[in-house]
Amino acid sequence: MKRLMLVLTSGVLMMALASTSSAQDMKQDMKKEMKDKMEMKKEGKGMASFSCAPSCGFKVQSPDDAEVKEMARMHAKKHHGKDLSDEEMKKMMKRSDDTMKGDGKKMEDEK
């Protein structure tokens, strides 16, 4: 009987140890995830932004191109009664990873 208790006790102890270490693993995973996110932010990769006319001042920014386009289309339609073509959209959109540097620069100069 006493021996059984001992086995049980050590079993509980093992479980406690295991759960402690897995909790630590989780913390480390979370830290790593946060670090990854922060690094992504720092690099600013893949951020798309849309700037309307300077006189309007509307701006939308998202890592998701499609979202930016959608917002821009909605804005143009609602506030300017205009359907933006893909060509116009491209001219007014800017990507922070510099794939659209030329067009982005143009927008900045117009300000």
Ligand SMILES: [Cu+2]
């Ligand atoms: Cu506008």
